[in-house]
Structure formats: structure tokens, C-alpha cells
Amino acid sequence: MNLQENSNNKYCRKCLLKDMPENVYFKNLYDYIENLSEDIKAETREYERRLNACRKCDNLLNGMCRICGCFIELRAVIAKNRCPDMDKKW
């Protein structure tokens, strides 16, 4: 599916990130987070604590962790996930 040809601003669900406009893939990312089961999500306060730790971390680069390669908002929202750094910042 050609993105420019679709007047409904839909995109191919099989598109790679590089095939999507930036605003679309970030919206997908946030929709994904919002629609995760509450059972697996970290508490809001814990999620914010994790994000604040990442904000201060030298391994944060363009929203991704340089150690694991994850978008930190995706990694941090899952309760069971841990910071991959040896110092375990969260």
C-alpha cells in the first residue's frame, strides 16, 4: 500500500518504521502502550520514576536505550522489565 495514495491516513500494517511517517509510528507506539493489558503494565508512578531515571542516563539516545536498543517508553511500561544497565537504574 502506498502511503500517499491513502486518503484516510491509514498505512499498511506490515510497514516497517522507515516506511511510515514519523508521526504515524510514534502514534502507533503510544497506542500500543495505551492498549497493553493493565495486568502487565507498571504502576503510573513507577513508570514515571523509570522514565526520569532514563532521562538522566547517558545511555538514552533519541528515545532509545543504547544498551538494549529498546524505546525506553516501551521497555519501562512493562512491570517485569528491568533496566539492562549493570547499575540497574530501575
Ligand code: SF4
Ligand atoms: S541503561 Fe537503563 S536507565 Fe539508561 S537508558 Fe537504558 S533503560 Fe534507561
